[in-house]
Amino acid sequence: MNILVTGGAGYIGSHACVALLEAGHDVVIADNLSNSRRETIDKIREITKKDIIFYEIDVKDTNKVEQLFNNHNFDGIIHFAGFKAVGESVNKPLEYYYNNIVSTIVLSKACIKYKVNKFIFSSSATVYGDNEVPFVETMDLMPATNPYGQTKAMSEKILMDAAKAHPDFSVSILRYFNPVGAHESGLIGEFPKGIPNNLMPYITQVAKGKLNKLQVFGNDYPTIDGTGVRDYIHVMDLAEGHLVALEKLRPGVHVYNLGTGQGTSVLQLLNTFMEVNDIDIAYEIVARRPGDIPISYADVSKAKKELAWTAKRGLKEMVRDAWNFEKNL
Numbered sequence: 001m002n003i004l005v006t007g008g009a010g011y012i013g014s015h016a017c018v019a020l021l022e023a024g025h026d027v028v029i030a031d032n033l034s035n036s037r038r039e040t041i042d043k044i045r046e047i048t049k050k051d052i053i054f055y056e057i058d059v060k061d062t063n064k065v066e067q068l069f070n071n072h073n074f075d076g077i078i079h080f081a082g083f084k085a086v087g088e089s090v091n092k093p094l095e096y097y098y099n100n101i102v103s104t105i106v107l108s109k110a111c112i113k114y115k116v117n118k119f120i121f122s123s124s125a126t127v128y129g130d131n132e133v134p135f136v137e138t139m140d141l142m143p144a145t146n147p148y149g150q151t152k153a154m155s156e157k158i159l160m161d162a163a164k165a166h167p168d169f170s171v172s173i174l175r176y177f178n179p180v181g182a183h184e185s186g187l188i189g190e191f192p193k194g195i196p197n198n199l200m201p202y203i204t205q206v207a208k209g210k211l212n213k214l215q216v217f218g219n220d221y222p223t224i225d226g227t228g229v230r231d232y233i234h235v236m237d238l239a240e241g242h243l244v245a246l247e248k249l250r251p252g253v254h255v256y257n258l259g260t261g262q263g264t265s266v267l268q269l270l271n272t273f274m275e276v277n278d279i280d281i282a283y284e285i286v287a288r289r290p291g292d293i294p295i296s297y298a299d300v301s302k303a304k305k306e307l308a309w310t311a312k313r314g315l316k317e318m319v320r321d322a323w324n325f326e327k328n329l
């Protein structure tokens, strides 16, 4: 199939492009490089030995998107492009609503107009808010109080209503838990601009000596060791989840959790990183981060049953591959 991947130069998008190309699909990337790098496109080519077409465009731009759909016959689209920093979204709500919602509307309209009837949407476990764990797809959403989580919940609703009005328009909504790690080659990985918000890139930058100490945000949560628990999933497992969601997409709208179903605390992840990579990481316990929930992990039975997909890589591969990418930078 010929697939448009928006945000394909980004962290998860680039890994999904590798999985798509290695499965024999053709890929066209549209990315405005606002949170990614042009050289990532060359790294995807180096890993897969396949060519990709790349457009540096903003997918909110209706004219540019029209040209794109005019010039290519897409069989499907995977929409990754979007702002994704929770903390930043609190300070810049209008930018987040405008960017994340308008891009979804512009692309959905183009898909319906050009009869591109397979739409895979990059959503997030943030839409569950602090529901009871494990999070299940049928739960009522309680989007986190941050605008980022709201944009994901609203985009899901927009896609569901669009599919109701246009029965041929089929959608798979993928709710990610905590993506970490990198492709085994070490050529692509998580390369955040500025000081990382997320735990794993912060750890790898301390290991590299770019940052001097990890701050653990609270150890007084009701968890195994008091630190926050999350469902970390290897980014290549996540990428493969997109591939099967696309290839097995049936008519209608389908929602899937992409996680491992396992919860891991901050200190458990930190200790696994230190043991596997034989590196000491300095850390200190500080106050909780506002907005954090204590525990988040997925019920993964639906993706297993309907997509025959489960995450295959464990914490050891996650911390090994994350460090392998960082140390090669």
Ligand code: WQD
Pocket (backbone or CB within 6 Å): 084, 086, 123, 124, 125, 126, 176, 177, 178, 179, 197, 198, 199, 200, 202, 214, 215, 216, 217, 218, 227, 228, 229, 230, 266, 289, 292
């Ligand atoms: C994980 C754990 C922190 C940094 C967010 C978004 C989610 C998704 C992934 C986009 C928590 C702790 C973190 C640090 C720490 N993004 N931590 N010190 O907050 O679970 O999820 O990123 O889709 O939508 O909400 O990920 O990596 O920031 O935090 O102690 O320097 O690590 O408190 O328990 P989070 P995270």
